[in-house]
Amino acid sequence: MQLLMQEINKAVEGTILAKNEETFTAASVDSRNIEEGNIFFALKGDATDGHYYIEEAIKKGAKAIVISDRSKLPIINDYSGIIMVKNTLEALHRLAHYVRMHSPARIVCITGSMGKTTTKEFTAALLSGSKNIFKSEGNMNSLTGFPLSLIHIMPEHEIAVLELAMNHKGEIECLTRIGKPDIGVLLNVSEVHLEFFYSIEEIAHEKLSLVNNLSEDALVVYNNDDKYLRTISRNPRYSYGLLQESDLKINSIEKLEPFGFEGNFTEKDMNYHFHFPVRGKWNLYNLLAAVGIARKLEVEWDVILERIQRLQVPRMRGEVIVLGNNICLVDESYNSNPRALEESLKDFSIMQCRGRKIAVLGDMLELGKNAEIFHRQAGETISKLGFDCIFGIGNLIESMLETIKKEAGNKIELYLFKTSQECRDFIIEYVKSDDCLLCKGSRGMRIDIIVNALKGNFKQDK
Template structure:
């Protein structure tokens, strides 16, 4: 993590006050949450809708923080304390993180896309860790605050940083990539998330493509070559680029792809190795191929990539497999949802080998804009007879139920207005050899269904 004196930090961020009394005091690590305080941290206060972080500055310094930012607009700064007055706390945080990134001898990989960002980040970490000391974005620290905090948490001996970049509007990826200055960047896909803010898939592709604006001139841009919107947008890009996807027109594509237990065995056109991916879904093979192209760019051999995949651990609630109280298999994919990722979940459930029934438990997909009802209905019509029962919860998911009834008998599609009723139904009907896949946007808190099934 960053270790600098208050004087050095003050110079980097352009402090508006005299810090000479504390200039040689060492600060290490940066926090925005006082509950995560360890001695010597730099505390960055923000003004929220309900809470102003400046009210905690004196207390956090008395409890051992090394220093704190203080926005000029917050009024007179506390006297006699190691406070660095700045014009804007967020700008100061971002400025400090960019300076720290430039001081480190670290290669950076930027990861964005509508779906699969976090999984791809985890795969990249597994592949690159076979050769390098790698640090990655933890959890969903992928926005204008989270990414700078991730950079500032990098150990000084880090050789590679894998940084996830999320967004909800135009200009946000541009801001992140210009802080991170990646040596390689990947767009996993273009889906429908954030249509509410960006208006169309074309708008989403434009916003995601901003990642190349910070990409180093000698860097590598990797993208899903099966996506026409990216094919069109990349025409004006003059840097080095490679593609992955299902079709043979891509730099890397699968020549073999076979479900294997709760994973997938696959081969690719550019290697004689056979790879085993210990997570479910053809779409994750696509994510893996994109990660493999970047690992290859960083000098990781295919044999080492196979070893790396065997160590893969995913961030929670992304195709997380567990066993329920009755012995049933539960697949928790309730962290995020869009039409494309929900269809991928349907594809996955239909291919799982089981002697029991396949239950698809799905809730609302959020932030889809004015056509949200049509998107939900379309997802419902995507269900085939290979799924035994579709259980929906939430106002928008009722349209999934309507669509599913066009392909399945009505008694195999049940909509619930109450989550408790859904849970009670599952606890009665599910048997030990059944498989239950739970899919939803994070705001629907469908992990509660998973936890309920795991309990006696």
């Protein structure tokens, strides 16, 4: 974004209360992260009100603010611009849409119950070097994060790779209308956010609203192995999968040691051999999506195959870390849901390990009325996989441990803690040389506290 205040005011349909002649290149909704020259949107939320942080934002370098409540406006220095609007979140959305519609970049928007950030990172890595790429930082994919990402797209960017997330009805439609993607990508549908949806079918309907709100000439790239997505029939479309016949498919998969895969991509009856240094079958689906996007953006196969060999998962999303004393740590502490947990447990259970196999698991949150059932089902899975020890953290996790105890008796050591902080010191003393640990839980359970403690106490061998 490179916009003058007059242009921003036109985009947000506001009224200028104080004007300056700055050129703005970025926006923020968090006064703690303001950088010099930002425009600050004072959003009103359930827990706080951005209007109370206007003065802090200006002290940190904000050159303009967008407000909806004039009564909360502090005394502002003359150089600061002020735009008054009816609703600051809607104003943020309008500005993001304005930037998108004036950007020459091709917009790729990725959604799904799992794998959005990993697929985004894979996609950007496959495209980088061929094109000038913008990618959203971290998981900037919400009703505030996504528009902020759009606003940061600059004129020189040729392709922007972004994520769309939701936990309530209507959010995917809203974000799609703001971003007007040239390529919409649907990864999967799974049991997430059931606290806010009646069924997985409702979640599927919400995800598919991306397709329903694409422009006629926009491309949809989708997972043809997902039963909720393979019904997509609109054109243009491009499918991928491991099982169903698709435009892009992987055949002849072989697992590599200690982790990773090799196999063949098949596209238009042609085969292309690849080496992929990442664990987990689910990441083959993320890879397929990224390769499909790259192919539709005209990246040649030889370039794609060479770049695949250097792909890495983002932090906290399946990193395999070898610590001191040959302790192997698989860090999946960013999030968890029933399907992702089951796949990760099964994959981890067949990893080579000279010591004990230990899982550190936190509650799976936002599962609604069936939360206890999902945790008990996970317990049934764990009891059959040959684990030596399970550390459970939270309240819901207790039902998982009860099920493991019932199914496996005393074959698996079980420990229950209410918080990651309580577990941290105990597990540091418990872990021994050659142990392998899988750490996974919903973000709110802060399993990363345990991961960081393990990394700090068993430093990697140099």
